[in-house]
Amino acid sequence: MSNVRICPSILNADRTNLPSEILKIAETADFLHLDVMDGIFVPATTFTFEEARGIIANSTIPVDSHLMITNPDEVAKEYALAGSNSVTFHLEASKDPRSTLRAIKGSGARAALAIKPTTPVESVFDFLDDLDMLLVMTVEPGAGGQSFMAEMLPKVKTLRKIFSERNSPTWIQVDGGISLATIQMAASAGADTFVAGSAVYQAKNPGEMVEELRKLADFALEA
Numbered sequence: 001m002s003n004v005r006i007c008p009s010i011l012n013a014d015r016t017n018l019p020s021e022i023l024k025i026a027e028t029a030d031f032l033h034l035d036v037m038d039g040i041f042v043p044a045t046t047f048t049f050e051e052a053r054g055i056i057a058n059s060t061i062p063v064d065s066h067l068m069i070t071n072p073d074e075v076a077k078e079y080a081l082a083g084s085n086s087v088t089f090h091l092e093a094s095k096d097p098r099s100t101l102r103a104i105k106g107s108g109a110r111a112a113l114a115i116k117p118t119t120p121v122e123s124v125f126d127f128l129d130d131l132d133m134l135l136v137m138t139v140e141p142g143a144g145g146q147s148f149m150a151e152m153l154p155k156v157k158t159l160r161k162i163f164s165e166r167n168s169p170t171w172i173q174v175d176g177g178i179s180l181a182t183i184q185m186a187a188s189a190g191a192d193t194f195v196a197g198s199a200v201y202q203a204k205n206p207g208e209m210v211e212e213l214r215k216l217a218d219f220a221l222e223a
């Protein structure tokens with residue numbers, strides 16, 4: 001059995017044909033990673049709430065919504081109510097992370113916080129008890145296809161140490177530049193949940209690429 005979760009991001013998939021893009025990874029992936037960008041928190045825009053709701057409703061696998069938006073305290077809960085299995089919002093955009101995490105959970109989804117590369121890991125310490133998952137960004141959020149920032153791995157190591165000491169089931173996710181070349185590094189540092197956009201959707205066979213990534217991560221975790 002695999003101990004890791006692989007979450008393909010459809011950011012750079014063919015968005016005009018999402019059902020068939022999702023089908024390519026449905027057998028092998030754990031979650032569909034849905035990147036919501038509002039043009040304010042990050043320069044790009046991807047999906048409106050209505051569009052996201054349609055994707056969530058039609059996805060044949062559980063959806064991991066990653067909100068790169070400026071007002072998560074107001075709307076994160078709506079993504080949970082829309083049927084996301086997991087909702088992640090950015091610490092940098094929230095005035096009251098604890099209430100928002102609890103609102104997500106109260107609406108039936110797993111609740112997660114994300115931190116950008118410049119945000120120190122200590123800034124999440126107050127919220128550890130309310131987290132189902134913590135996302136350590138390994139690129140600056142906003143676009144797919146960027147290079148993995150290995151200098152983020154000390155954050156992952158710190159979190160893994162804390163979660164192990166507390167016997168905490170909280171997942172540690174990494175997002176940005178995850179590929180066959182980088183996933184083992186991230187897994188060895190203690191990540192157990194991996195977003196991969198271009199690595200999966202630029203592969204000849206996206207479904208098989210998910211399995212390749214999973215093998216490497218499981219191997220690194222066992223080592």
Ligand code: DX5
Binds near residue numbers: 011012035140177178
């Ligand atoms: C970036 C997004 C990522 C992106 C990852 O802001 O949060 O989920 O799709 O793409 P790759 O795997 O190509 O770095």
Ligand code: ZN
Binds near residue numbers: 009033175195
């Ligand atoms: Zn993402």
